[in-house]
Every structure is written in structure tokens, then in C-alpha cells.
Amino acid sequence: MVEQVRRLLEKRVGSVAELEKLRQSIVDKKDSGRTCISVCGGTACRASGAEAVVDAFVDEIERRELQVQVEMKETGCHGFCEKGPLVVIEPKKIFYQQVKPEDVAEIIAETVLGGKVIERLLYVDPVSSERITYESDVPFYKRQTRTIFGANGTIDPTNIEDYIAIGGYSALSKVLTGMKPQKVIDEVKKSGLRGRGGGGFPTGRKWQSCRDIKGAIKYVICNADEGDPGAYQDRSLLEGNPHSVLEGMIIGAYAIGSHQGYIYVRNEYPLAVRHARIAIEQAMDYGLLGENILGSGFDFTVTINKGGGAFVCGESSALMASLEGKIGEPKAKYVHMSEKGLWDSPSLLNNVKTWANVPLIINKGADWYSKIGTAGSKGTMIFSLVGNINNTGLVEVPMGITLREMIFDIGGGIPNGKKFKAVQTGGPSGGCIPEQFLDTPVDFDELTKLGSMMGSGGMIVMDEDTCMVDVAKYFVEFLKGESCGKCTPCREGINRMSEVLNAITQGKGKREDLETLEDLAGILSAGALCALGQTAANPVLSTLRYFRDEYLAHIDEKKCPAGVCRELIQYSIDPERCEGCLRCLRACPTGAIVGEKREVHTLNQGLCIKCGACYDVCKFDAVIRQ
Amino acid sequence: MAKVWIDGETSIEVEDADGVNAVSLTVDDKKVIVSAGQTVLEAVQRMNGIGNIPALCNHPAVKPYGACRICTVEVSEDGGSKFKFVAACLYSVKEGLIVKTNTEKIKKLRRGIIELMLARCPNVKRIQELAEEYGVEKPRFVLGDQDCILCGLCVRACQEIIGKSAISLVNRGIYREVAAPFYAYELTEECIGCGDCAFVCPTGAIEMGPDGRPILPKVKIPYGEIEALMKKEAATPS
Numbered sequence: 001m002v003e004q005v006r007r008l009l010e011k012r013v014g015s016v017a018e019l020e021k022l023r024q025s026i027v028d029k030k031d032s033g034r035t036c037i038s039v040c041g042g043t044a045c046r047a048s049g050a051e052a053v054v055d056a057f058v059d060e061i062e063r064r065e066l067q068v069q070v071e072m073k074e075t076g077c078h079g080f081c082e083k084g085p086l087v088v089i090e091p092k093k094i095f096y097q098q099v100k101p102e103d104v105a106e107i108i109a110e111t112v113l114g115g116k117v118i119e120r121l122l123y124v125d126p127v128s129s130e131r132i133t134y135e136s137d138v139p140f141y142k143r144q145t146r147t148i149f150g151a152n153g154t155i156d157p158t159n160i161e162d163y164i165a166i167g168g169y170s171a172l173s174k175v176l177t178g179m180k181p182q183k184v185i186d187e188v189k190k191s192g193l194r195g196r197g198g199g200g201f202p203t204g205r206k207w208q209s210c211r212d213i214k215g216a217i218k219y220v221i222c223n224a225d226e227g228d229p230g231a232y233q234d235r236s237l238l239e240g241n242p243h244s245v246l247e248g249m250i251i252g253a254y255a256i257g258s259h260q261g262y263i264y265v266r267n268e269y270p271l272a273v274r275h276a277r278i279a280i281e282q283a284m285d286y287g288l289l290g291e292n293i294l295g296s297g298f299d300f301t302v303t304i305n306k307g308g309g310a311f312v313c314g315e316s317s318a319l320m321a322s323l324e325g326k327i328g329e330p331k332a333k334y335v336h337m338s339e340k341g342l343w344d345s346p347s348l349l350n351n352v353k354t355w356a357n358v359p360l361i362i363n364k365g366a367d368w369y370s371k372i373g374t375a376g377s378k379g380t381m382i383f384s385l386v387g388n389i390n391n392t393g394l395v396e397v398p399m400g401i402t403l404r405e406m407i408f409d410i411g412g413g414i415p416n417g418k419k420f421k422a423v424q425t426g427g428p429s430g431g432c433i434p435e436q437f438l439d440t441p442v443d444f445d446e447l448t449k450l451g452s453m454m455g456s457g458g459m460i461v462m463d464e465d466t467c468m469v470d471v472a473k474y475f476v477e478f479l480k481g482e483s484c485g486k487c488t489p490c491r492e493g494i495n496r497m498s499e500v501l502n503a504i505t506q507g508k509g510k511r512e513d514l515e516t517l518e519d520l521a522g523i524l525s526a527g528a529l530c531a532l533g534q535t536a537a538n539p540v541l542s543t544l545r546y547f548r549d550e551y552l553a554h555i556d557e558k559k560c561p562a563g564v565c566r567e568l569i570q571y572s573i574d575p576e577r578c579e580g581c582l583r584c585l586r587a588c589p590t591g592a593i594v595g596e597k598r599e600v601h602t603l604n605q606g607l608c609i610k611c612g613a614c615y616d617v618c619k620f621d622a623v624i625r626q
Numbered sequence: 627m628a629k630v631w632i633d634g635e636t637s638i639e640v641e642d643a644d645g646v647n648a649v650s651l652t653v654d655d656k657k658v659i660v661s662a663g664q665t666v667l668e669a670v671q672r673m674n675g676i677g678n679i680p681a682l683c684n685h686p687a688v689k690p691y692g693a694c695r696i697c698t699v700e701v702s703e704d705g706g707s708k709f710k711f712v713a714a715c716l717y718s719v720k721e722g723l724i725v726k727t728n729t730e731k732i733k734k735l736r737r738g739i740i741e742l743m744l745a746r747c748p749n750v751k752r753i754q755e756l757a758e759e760y761g762v763e764k765p766r767f768v769l770g771d772q773d774c775i776l777c778g779l780c781v782r783a784c785q786e787i788i789g790k791s792a793i794s795l796v797n798r799g800i801y802r803e804v805a806a807p808f809y810a811y812e813l814t815e816e817c818i819g820c821g822d823c824a825f826v827c828p829t830g831a832i833e834m835g836p837d838g839r840p841i842l843p844k845v846k847i848p849y850g851e852i853e854a855l856m857k858k859e860a861a862t863p864s
């Protein structure tokens with residue numbers, strides 16, 4: 001016990017000067033020329049087997065007794081999830097992709113000890129077919145501006161000293177020693193930062209209204225209840241650099257005069273929860289959270305609250321209801337949550353990414369920050385680029401970059417030589433943007449003009465084989481399951497929208513259905529209680545706006561042009577092309593295909609469930625889909 | 627001196643009422659003075675012949691909730707240049723507020739909401755009356771056969787007035803329903819049989835049973851979906 005207390009006291013940093021001393025001693029201890037192997041330990045790389053790679057490195061380093069010469073680090077998400085597990089070897093930053101545990105011994109022997117590059121593990125640029133040795137030369141990374149996300153690949157998120165070494169908590173020092181709360185808010189206002197969670201509300205203005213409201217108790221909340229299908233940047237940031245989020249929150253708390261913070265994170269993000277918890281504990285130990293932070297007299301603590309995974313709990317009032325222990329249902333927000341939020345006290349809620357932007361603004365200044373981006377949207381944005389795209393991953397770019405640069409230059413275009421059809425931005429509340437708008441600069445206002453939105457930064461790329469009615473149906477089905485059911489327009493309206501869309505995709509649609517869909521959209525946007533319902537029709541409205549002919553093909557011709565909607569397609573075997581190889585026959589799960597070897601096969605329509613297995617396996621293009 | 631309406635037909639001249647805890651607002655082009663601290667719905671419902679705001683999930687005995695959305699009105703806080711849709715049951719009156727309760731936009735929205743309610747509950751008299759008033763004929767959707775519109779009045783009355791919470795709303799979205807603890811339809815001893823829930827129910831979905839306890843609306847969940855779900859769950863070993 002005494003020993004524990006002594007250790008705690010030892011770690012505790014009592015002043016800004018002591019923090020700088022600690023930073024210097026950490027930096028001094030680090031040998032910049034020393035080899036450091038950093039393995040991406042983000043959830044996506046873990047899913048591709050990163051943990052086994054980490055174990056293999058640890059074993060190999062121990063076996064060869066290299067613990068002194070070689071540092072081994074499991075970092076947060078590097079972003080290039082398509083090619084995981086990723087390994088970067090510093091100081092040169094040699095970039096190996098799709099590393100397997102079997103490769104580890106070779107990496108140690110050849111690269112770490114021998115100084116040679118292993119060609120086989122290098123990334124090959126699909127455009128130039130060149131092998132690329134260094135991380136910074138990979139086109140996926142080259143065109144990004146990684147101001148928020150950059151540290152993810154270099155620090156161990158479970159070690160606060162890594163964060164301190166790269167200048168962590170220096171923004172907090174600056175604020176606590178030389179900036180009055182109002183000065184902090186002025187700086188955030190001047191930076192032009194807008195909320196990264198979806199709404200895009202000016203962050204400084206939110207902070208100001210929360211500061212101006214009189215109240216002894218105020219709360220600061222981090223919204224990490226990311227729930228958009230295909231979006232995972234908040235998770236990766238909280239997993240990979242939790243201290244940057246914490247630092248932002250402490251600065252926000254100081255600015256508005258709050259002493260209690262919450263991180264509301266979904267329980268389905270176990271790694272984010274774990275890393276946030278470790279970060280809070282370490283920040284407490286170092287005196288960066290808790291009482292008398294850095295000897296300034298300012299107190300602030302943060303508690304983690306795990307959500308049950310309801311999409312609607314990402315909505316501020318539902319999130320706060322859930323924090324209070326009530327059912328996660330939204331309330332009317334005619335009085336802002338920043339004035340009357342959690343337990344009716346002024347509450348400052350910001351998204352993970354918004355918080356992570358704060359230390360950067362304080363350190364580099366609002367003038368520097370506001371130079372990045374467009375007139376109405378400042379700074380960078382982290383997008384998750386997913387769907388039919390070569391380079392799936394997380395991308396941080398300055399606001400104002402075009403969709404084309406993002407999808408084709410960074411994302412590497414569409415796989416298998418397919419054509420681009422649309423990109424869905426902003427999650428279920430967003431819309432589908434077709435090809436003719438690919439040169440639109442991406443920022444809050446431009447996306448809204450196109451009938452979509454920035455949202456939390458989800459970007460789902462779709463190729464020519466995508467049915468847009470089916471896409472609209474998918475998002476409506478998602479929202480049908482996630483609507484809390486409190487208000488009539490959302491509960492009933494989304495359900496009826498799904499009913500109508502299902503009928504259309506089954507070939508039972510009528511021309512009047514399009515008007516019904518538009519009517520329902522009007523009821524939702526004007527009548528629904530919260531933003532989930534008010535924006536629920538966007539996927540339908542945007543596809544109706546840009547792909548109306550596809551709806552009409554389903555309704556008038558009973559055809560699905562993309563060949564997706566099962567009820568509207570038929571598979572058959574072209575006797576001219578069939579070689580009688582039995583592949584389709586073996587793949588068919590229902591025995592609908594019959595035939596003998598080297599004889600033309602036939603497909604029994606009555607038994608066919610239109611799964612497409614035959615179509616996928618046929619080597620002679622003999623299976624026809626109509 | 628200013629002209630102020632006290633009901634749909636009568637106006638009076640009043641002097642500036644400084645120091646009185648009241649606000650003046652304009653409801654459907656008529657200037658009225660009402661006491662501060664109430665909602666738009668409360669204020670309008672107290673005035674005879676001015677404004678027309680239907681409401682289903684609202685009851686003076688419990689706190690406003692904002693679920694049915696049928697009381698949606700248009701308001702302007704800036705003297706009429708910008709209007710927004712708000713639920714009258716939740717929106718507080720404020721000085722200078724302009725309220726429009728029956729514009730074409732509002733009527734269209736209400737017709738839409740009533741159509742959705744009628745499709746869910748085609749046999750409920752209160753909804754049929756509203757449908758007639760707003761000119762809603764046959765809904766364009768597959769008809770359900772429920773009585774409960776999930777306004778939550780019964781649940782709120784049990785909790786706020788009686789302090790029992792013998793019933794609550796369970797599940798979310800279209801699967802939402804009113805149930806007793808542990809997802810039972812039979813009420814337990816938690817229920818004191820006061821009948822508040824049946825009394826406040828706007829659709830008559832809750833009736834008092836022979837044992838003195840209410841019979842809950844057994845929600846026939848949308849079109850067989852939940853049965854299919856339950857079968858699927860039963861079939862999957864956990």
C-alpha cells in the first residue's frame with residue numbers, strides 16, 4: 001500500500017514545468033536511431049490477424065535477445081485497413097503489408113538485423129505496379145493531411161508517455177498557465193471548428209452558450225456512440241489516441257467551468273473502451289486528470305459510460321437520457337442541451353473527432369487551423385472509405401478535397417475494373433451522390449446542397465452492380481430497426497417506407513408509390529421528433545432525385561437494371577457457352593441445376609432461389625442473369 | 627392601447643400590461659395575451675375559437691411528451707420572416723411569438739400523420755373522427771388492426787400520478803408496445819387497479835377487466851414479423 005502510494009506520488013506531475021521536465025526525460029531516453037517495429041493493433045488489423053503477428057514479434061525478439069536494440073509497439077489503427085496487418089519499421093518507416101506470423105522471423109533477420117528490404121511484403125501500387133518501400137510514399141498516405149490521425153501509427157495508446165513524448169498535454173499546459181477560459185473559447189471560435197459528429201454546429205458557439213449559462217454543475221461529454229454502417233473513425237481515434245480526446249475534453253471543461261466529464265462509448269467497441277479506461281487511469285496517475293490538475297487548482301474527472309449500441313443514442317438528448325439511466329429516447333430540444341442537458345444541467349457534448357481537434361487548435365493557433373479547409377468548413381475531416389473501393393480505410397483530408405480525389409487518388413478507384421456509380425455519405429441520414437458530382441469539394445455545406453450530408457464521415461462507394469433502390473431499402477431497413485418508436489412519423493413512417501420499397505424491389509410497385517415515398521419523406525422531415533427521423537428519408541430522396549429511372553425500371557418494366565433484386569432477376573444457362581463442367585451444378589445449394597459431365601446443363605426455375613452461386617463460379621460466362 | 631382577442635369573435639382594447647407575468651403572441655393572425663410559462667398547446671386550448679390544434683398524446687395531468695406529433699404547428703420567433711415546425715405540446719410561449727395552427731403545410735402534415743395512425747389502427751373511433759375532419763380517406767398502406775397508438779399516456783399516468791410504473795413501454799421502433807414488468811401482458815400486484823391508464827387512453831385501447839385490473843392492448847405486432855423473428859430465434863441454438 002505504502003509502496004503504491006509512493007509510486008503514485010512519484011508519477012504525479014505537479015506543475016507545467018514538471019511536465020516539461022518529464023517530457024524531456026522521456027525524449028532523452030528514446031534513441032531516435034533505434035529500430036522500432038510498430039504493428040497496427042486497430043480492430044480491422046486485429047481481425048486480419050495482427051495479434052498473432054505481435055506475439056510472433058515478441059517471441060522472436062526474446063529468442064534473439066534483442067530487447068535492448070529493438071523496440072516493439074502495438075499501435076492504434078494506421079488507416080490502411082485493406083492491407084492489414086500492417087507493420088512499419090522505424091526509423092526509416094519501411095512499410096510491410098499483409099504480414100503473417102510466418103514472416104516475422106524473416107523480417108527480424110533480414111530487415112531489422114540485415115538492413116535489407118523484403119520485396120514480397122511491400123505494397124504494390126495497382127496503378128504503376130511499382131513496389132513501394134516507405135510508408136510516406138504509399139499513395140494512400142501521401143495525399144492525406146494527417147493532423148489528427150497521424151499519431152495513431154506512432155504511439156502506443158496504452159502508454160501515456162508515448163503521447164507526452166510527441167508533445168501531448170502541452171495544449172493543456174498552455175491553457176492552464178496562460179489562457180483565461182474565455183480566451184480558450186475565443187480561440188476555438190476563431191478556428192472555425194464545426195462539430196464533427198454530423199450536425200456541423202460551430203463548436204465555439206456551443207461552448208460559449210454553455211459557458212454563459214449560470215449553473216454550479218456543468219458536464220462535458222464525449223460522444224463515442226458511433227453507429228453509422230461503414231463508419232469507424234471515432235472508434236479508431238479512441239482506440240489509437242485516447243489521450244488526444246481526453247486532452248480536448250479537459251480543455252473544454254476548463255473553458256466552460258465543468259468538473260465532471262463522461263465518455264459515452266458503445267459496448268461493442270471493447271478495445272476503445274479498454275484504451276479509454278487505461279488512458280483515464282494513467283492521466284489520473286500523472287495528475288493530468290483529477291484534483292488540482294498540473295497544480296492549477298482546476299479539478300476535472302472523466303467517467304466512461306458504456307452504451308448498449310442503440311443508434312439513436314448518438315443523438316444528444318437520447319445519449320443524455322441513457323447516461324441518466326433512462327431509456328435512450330430523444331426529447332425535444334427547443335432549449336439547447338448546452339443550456340439544459342444532462343440532469344437538466346448545462347452540458348457540452350462533442351464528437352470524438354471534435355475533441356481531438358481542440359489540442360491542435362490550442363497548440364498551433366486558430367490562425368493556422370483556419371487556413372486548412374474551405375470558407376465554411378475548417379480543418380481536416382477523417383472519412384472512412386468503404387464499399388466497392390480498392391483502398392478501404394480511414395482517410396484524413398483537408399475539407400474541400402473533391403470526391404474524385406478521395407475515391408480515385410487516395411482510394412485507388414473501384415476494384416475489378418468496374419464503373420463508379422455513386423457514393424453514399426453521412427450514414428443513414430445522408431444521401432447518395434452520383435458520378436456527375438464527383439468534382440464537388442467535400443465540406444459541410446456542399447454535401448448538404450447535394451441532398452446528402454457530412455455526418456460522421458462515413459463514405460460508402462458503390463459500383464455499377466449496385467441497385468440504388470436496394471441501397472435506399474437497406475438504409476430504411478436499418479433505421480426501421482433503430483427508430484426508438486417514440487414519435488409517430490418516425491416509427492410508422494419509416495416502417496411504411498420500408499413496406500413501399502420492399503414492394504418496389506419485389507416487382508409489386510406502382511407509379512403512385514413514388515409520390516407516397518415523397519409524402520412520407522415530407523412527414524418525416526417536418527414532423528419527426530429528432531434528427532434520426534427528420535433525416536431518415538435522405539437516402540430515399542437522394543436516390544429518387546438522381547436515380548429515378550432505376551425506380552421506374554423496377555416499377556414499369558419489373559426489371560432490376562443492376563441485377564440485384566432477387567424477385568426481378570432470372571438466371572439461365574446459355575447452351576451455346578455451357579461446357580458441362582459441373583461447377584455450377586455443385587455450387588447450387590438447392591439442386592436446381594441438372595446435367596451430366598460435358599453435356600449442357602439446365603436450370604430448373606422452380607427450384608432456383610436466385611442466390612447467384614452459379615453465376616459466380618461459371619468460368620465460361622454461360623450463366624446469364626437477366 | 628392595443629387590440630387583443632379574448633376568443634374567436636371578441637376583441638378588447640388593453641393598455642400595456644407591464645409587470646404582469648404575461649406574454650403576447652399572435653395565433654392565426656389574432657393577437658392574444660396569455661400567461662407566461664405555459665406551452666403553445668395549453669395557451670391555444672384555453673382560448674375559444676382561436677387556433678385549432680388537435681392532440682392525442684397530451685393530457686393536463688402528466689408532463690408533455692411529444693410523441694403523436696399531431697399538434698405540430700408553425701412558429702416564428704423573428705416576427706414572421708422564418709417559420710419552423712414545432713410540437714405545440716412542448717414549445718413554450720414567448721413574447722412576440724407568431725403561431726400558425728392551420729396552414730396548408732400543417733394540414734398536409736397532419737393528414738399524413740393521421741393516415742399513418744389510421745393504417746395502424748383503422749378501427750379506432752378517435753382516429754376515424756380525425757381522419758374525417760382532415761379529409762383522410764383510405765390509407766395507402768397495408769392495414770393493421772391495433773387499438774394502441776403508443777402515445778405513452780397510460781405509462782406516464784401510472785408513473786407520474788400513481789408512482790407505480792406497473793406498465794411500461796418495451797422494445798423500440800415498430801416493435802414497441804405497452805407491457806407489464808418482465809414483458810408480461812398480465813398485470814401483477816404492482817398494479818393497484820386504479821384505472822388511471824384506462825381513463826387517460828385516447829383510443830380506448832385499455833379497458834378495465836373483471837378482476838379490477840386493466841387489460842393491456844395486446845399489440846399484434848406488425849404483420850407477423852415478430853412471430854417470424856421469435857421462431858427464428860427459437861430455431862437458432864444460443
